[in-house]
Amino acid sequence: MKLLTNSLFVMGLACLLLSCSPEETEDITSTANFESELNIENDDTMSNEILVIINEHRASLNLPPFSSHALAKEEAMEHTTYMIINNRVSHDNFFERSDYLKANGASSVSENVAFGYRTAQAVVDGWLNSPDHKQAIEGDYTHSGISVAQTESGVNFFTHIFVN
Secondary structure, eight states: OOHHHHHHHHHHHHHHHOOOHHHHHHHHHOOOOOOOOOOOOOHHHHHHHHHHHHHHHHHHHHHHOOEEOOOHHHHHHHHHHHHHHHHHHHHOTTHHHHHHHTTTTTEEEEEEEEEESSSHHHHHHHHSHHHHHHHTTTOOOOOEEEEEEEETTTOOOEEEEEEE
């Protein structure tokens, strides 16, 4: 029985080795893509619109406008991507983002998040109608980073990080 099993194994191995040509193997491996890439991009147009609307609101209260903060924007984009991947709005890992920004010069950090709004005005109105979100918008911050990205089904996720 052992001889029969070994013989079948050797014959199967020989068939496998003789039936596959190197070109076929190259074609298969060159066209196979076993990794799925998630392509989430920031909607710079809407992010800029949000900043304009928020700065107009701040000006109406005699508050200085926010300047753009590149590192805060990168952190905002990473968090927006995280929320899209997890399909839920959250402040998960906020203290990591805050600590990172503080290690790079910030003295204080805050964050607003949202999802589902279709326009820049709608998300800003939503934040302004929430006391905690409004407090961040009207707070003593000098810079901000805003990220807006969309799921494959068209739902917008937002992260706005405030830095002083």
